[in-house]
Amino acid sequence: MTLRRLFFLLVLAFLIACGAAEEGVETTEASGHDTEIDPETLAAQEAKSDGDPCATHGEGDIDGDPLLALVNKHEGGQLKAAYSPADLLPIPPDQMMPGRKGQMRAGALAALEQLTGEALAVEGFDLRARSAYRGFREQCFTFNYWVEQKGVDHADRFSARPGRSQHQLGTTVDLTAESWGWKIEPEVATTVEAAWLAGNAGRFGFALSYPDGAEAITGYGFEPWHYRYIGVDAAAEMEREELILEAYLSRCREGDTKLECSHEPAPEVPVNHHFIGGACESDDACVSLGESARCLTTDHPGGHCTIPCERGCPDRAGNNMLTFCAGEAGAGLCRSQCDHNRFPDAGCREGYACAERERPDKSRRAAVCVPE
Numbered sequence: 084m085t086l087r088r089l090f091f092l093l094v095l096a097f098l099i100a101c102g103a104a105e106e107g108v109e110t111t112e113a114s115g116h117d118t119e120i121d122p123e124t125l126a127a128q129e130a131k132s133d134g135d136p137c138a139t140h141g142e143g144d145i146d147g148d149p150l151l152a153l154v155n156k157h158e159g160g161q162l163k164a165a166y167s168p169a170d171l172l173p174i175p176p177d178q179m180m181p182g183r184k185g186q187m188r189a190g191a192l193a194a195l196e197q198l199t200g201e202a203l204a205v206e207g208f209d210l211r212a213r214s215a216y217r218g219f220r221e222q223c224f225t226f227n228y229w230v231e232q233k234g235v236d237h238a239d240r241f242s243a244r245p246g247r248s249q250h251q252l253g254t255t256v257d258l259t260a261e262s263w264g265w266k267i268e269p270e271v272a273t274t275v276e277a278a279w280l281a282g283n284a285g286r287f288g289f290a291l292s293y294p295d296g297a298e299a300i301t302g303y304g305f306e307p308w309h310y311r312y313i314g315v316d317a318a319a320e321m322e323r324e325e326l327i328l329e330a331y332l333s334r335c336r337e338g339d340t341k342l343e344c345s346h347e348p349a350p351e352v353p354v355n356h357h358f359i360g361g362a363c364e365s366d367d368a369c370v371s372l373g374e375s376a377r378c379l380t381t382d383h384p385g386g387h388c389t390i391p392c393e394r395g396c397p398d399r400a401g402n403n404m405l406t407f408c409a410g411e412a413g414a415g416l417c418r419s420q421c422d423h424n425r426f427p428d429a430g431c432r433e434g435y436a437c438a439e440r441e442r443p444d445k446s447r448r449a450a451v452c453v454p455e
């Protein structure tokens with residue numbers, strides 16, 4: 084039996100002893116750490132709160148804008164209550180697990196799109212965000228919920244007090260995968276997706292915040308799903324120095340001269356194009372597909388009718404063969420598939436039908452809209 088397995092069993096035994104299994108809360112609770120509650124529970128918690136239950140938590144003085152801000156459970160690790168990133172953007176639906184919405188800072192989101200894009204194109208892993216930005220008040224109601232359910236000692240072990248969650252930074256994301264049933268729980272640590280993340284997230288500027296065996300330092304158990312964007316150079320330095328994130332950020336804050344602690348600018352948000360139609364020679368040929376449709380010839384010598392996406396259309400492998408799913412152009416969304424199991428509302432534009440096709444990289448078949 085591995086130590087991790089043993090640890091998990093101990094945690095499980097503890098939770099069962101606490102009666103955690105009886106209340107029908109999300110499975111994330113059993114996994115335990117810095118965990119969100121589902122949107123309905125959160126809304127109910129907020130609705131029944133009198134006065135300002137968040138004021139009692141106090142606030143810190145940390146500005147969350149610097150990518151290497153140290154936010155933790157310890158002295159001095161609390162963000163200002165009013166801190167909220169100015170550059171939050173909605174996470175495109177095909178980067179979120181079904182049924183959820185989320186936001187991230189622009190640069191972190193661009194990096195997330197690169198990471199999930201490569202995971203899908205190269206490995207065939209469908210990795211998505213489960214929970215990303217959480218504001219001070221949302222974290223407050225989340226924490227208070229756990230206090231009510233389990234008491235304050237338990238809540239402190241399993242959730243962050245408001246101002247002390249990395250999720251308030253807008254650079255942190257809990258990742259999940261279709262093959263995990265969209266859950267986050269200790270068992271996912273042994274999956275190929277988790278192993279790929281551990282080995283590759285750093286290339287995209289993401290760091291694992293709460294690694295295995297570091298609970299005494301971080302205050303959190305192993306969270307193989309919780310990644311924070313700190314920039315490519317900083318992530319590389321952290322790995323080179325063989326430091327965990329907590330130690331790296333602490334040393335950066337102390338001004339350790341052996342470290343560069345690079346505050347590189349976040350990556351540019353790529354402008355992508357959603358391929359909606361077939362061959363074209365000029366914009367005129369695309370008019371029937373929508374006002375904003377253009378004929379793109381730069382990367383596609385034959386010409387393709389496209390809609391330039393406002394932002395964040397993940398140019399995932401496979402886009403080129405895809406055409407159009409109804410309702411997307413107007414909403415500015417970029418989903419290219421019409422897989423009804425994953426996207427119940429998806430449909431195809433008139434003249435197109437949903438059909439299964441092999442992806443260009445031959446990794447799997449995908450449901451896409453094709454001309455009838």
Ligand SMILES: [Zn+2]
Nearest residue numbers: 117256257309
């Ligand atoms: Zn998290």
